Amino acid sequence: MIAAIGVGVSGAAIGGAAAAGPSADPVATLRADLNAILANKGLDGASYGLIVRTASGKVLYEKNADTRLEPASNTKIFTSTTALNVLGPSYRFNTTVLDDGHRHGSVLVGSLSIRGGGDPTLLATDYDSMAAAVARSGIRAVTGNLVADDSFFDNVRLGVGWAWDDEPYYYDAQISGLNVAPNTDYDTGTVIVDTTPGAVAGVPAHINLVPATGYVHIVNRTTTTTGTHSTIDVERQHGNNTIVVNGTIGRGFGTDREWATVWQPTGYAADVFRRALRAHGVSVAGRTLLTKTPAGSTRIATHTSATLADIYIPFLKLSNNMHAETLVKTMGAVRAGHGSWPAGLGVMRPVLQGFGVDTATSVQVDGSGLSRMDYIPPRQFSNALVAVQNRPWFRTWYKALPIAGAPGRFVGGTLEYRMIGTPAQGRVHAKTGSLTGVSALSGYDVDADGHRLVFSMIENNVANFDPETVEDQVAIRLAEFSTRPGALHGIPAVPATRRGPVGVDCRTLPEARVC
Incomplete structure (x- = not known):
């Protein structure tokens, strides 16, 4: 003892x-x-x-x-x-990319769909790999919409008896059939907010999102100080995707890393995928629709998760x-x-x-x-x-x-x-x-x-x-x-x-x- x-x-x-x-x-x-x-x-x-x-x-x-x-x-x-x-x-989750149109050369006349299978471990790099597969298939332009299909699950995002004031925080993310996680802890449905000090004291701090996304809106209320401490507080407003970052961060502190949940994570996943498509030279002319994959769609690529x-x-x-x-x-x-x-x-x-x-x-x-x-x-x-x-x-x-x-x-x-x-x-x-x-x-x-x-x-x-x-x-x-x-x-x-x-x-x- x-x-x-x-x-x-x-x-x-x-x-x-x-x-x-x-x-x-x-x-x-x-x-x-x-x-x-x-x-x-x-x-x-x-x-x-x-x-x-x-x-x-x-x-x-x-x-x-x-x-x-x-x-x-x-x-x-x-x-x-x-x-x-x-x-x-040995169970694995599958996420599939499909098209519902016909092709004229490198143009897909129709919509491109990504259909989720509930995978809680999907990373931005996985969306990048699926976007690369679309590009390899010869598609360079999509005339229709980007369809984000989360219908593997229902549309009830939060559980019975969950505290409403917890839902902005990482441990209380919404549940979707199509997800993205920011890291290899696989905190699905969340975004990492990295805050670093500005060049000089008195200016706002720099804020970076992981993964990169325009799906959330950042309100930066931070100030850089001369010290080595951080009082940064990150909180998403209830019911929307406005993330308010408050507090101070010292020039000698380094990076303050916080997590925030995302309202309607299906749209977040679709935004990450659309950005990946763009990075691989694939443009989508239409809107992002959160709906089911059109009947008769053809599979382009499938991402398979690790085993359970x-x-x-x-x-x-x-x-x-x-x-x-x-x-x-x-x-x-x-x-x-x-x-x-x-x-x-x-x-x-x-x-x-x-x-x-x-x-x-x-x-x-x-x-x-x-x-x-x-x-x-x-x-x-x-x-x-x-x-x-x-x-x-x-x-x-x-x-x-x-x-x-x-x-x-x-x-x-x-x-x-x-x-x-x-x-x-x-x-x-x-x-x-x-x-x-x-x-x-x-x-x-x-x-x-x-x-x-x-x-x-x-x-x-x-x-x-x-x-x-x-x-x-x-x-x-x-x-x-x-x-x-x-x-x-x-x-x-x-x-x-x-x-x-x-x-x-x-x-x-x-x-x-x-x-």
Whole structure:
């Protein structure tokens, strides 16, 4: 054990290990320690539940395990496992370019269409490749319109119970069947706003968009200063594509990078594609229409995504909300013929029941857990966690989960800075969850005897306390669990370096991706 430097409500040390006596019942000792951890004053007035089971499903500990709680991003456990079961780890998204006219030399007399298949990983470079394919086909001019077809999904862009004041921010982007992401974190439906200082103090800063687009309008209210700090704030106005950039940036600061969502992302994707066409010498005379591809159109090119197995690394490691929602709608489109939340959730329900989940005890209205209308008991998460171990795709999914204390955003993910230097480091593969007043951690822990344990903990209505302290103590204590004489017991310490800034709402830190 590391030194007792964990922090409770009062800031006092909480932790310290002792060796259990040779006659102590290890399970009884574990239960006593978990009760002591949950007695933290920081949870007074909060609602919470915890369940711990063996890999085979035997319950070792439970407290309030059947209480319905807001799970935040733990909801992705249900979404990601059912999607692997329904779509398979080798599933790929397709985006297709088509024409509906006839050609006179290099002129297409008709319209050019780009039809989305829900791919949440499309980059500007992918649109460039598709534009290059159009040019290689011999087309240099299109007399008709550019059709952007997002009909693989319905036109409901935001989920039930999502907070209206969150929608300008990267974690709450609109869902479309035709997307573009600005980076290889694949934050689909967002644009990166880079702000750099001007040449001299007193002038406005320079603002650059990634990818380049004219689909959003920038209002620059920035000022360059002589310092080395930045107070830049980026926010898209609700209901439109005006992005206001406020604040100051010092000459010695470098680049301030922020993310903003885009209103109506289909049009954003079409704008990026039109620019790519122009760059490859292909002009489109008509307007951009957001509608279905005309019947009888002929395929020119298709972009195929990476496999679902590969996409799951950024999805689960970084807890990408938009990927989760895309998967729900894709399941609906593939299995029920309708790419909507109700259809996708309807496909998920019997699969979850096959995992031993009692869906009558739970409410799930989206795929990511952004909704405040999701209510799921810890026991039901544990049922799924036990059941999926026997699925052929389990290793793919287990690898994609965040790993406690493992360096690297695409390895440790949202657990990269937690439980470092403790017995839980490298042993916990689990999904985090965080909303204001909500925290959760559910997954797997390897105990001191090398046996896998299953656990699920959710806390709601938490105020003026960091609940991840308790979650980490639970996970560390499970990693210490052993049936051997003299095993460690007690309330474990939590390292002070377990993550980044303490007390900052995760949703304000796009680079942290901790929701």
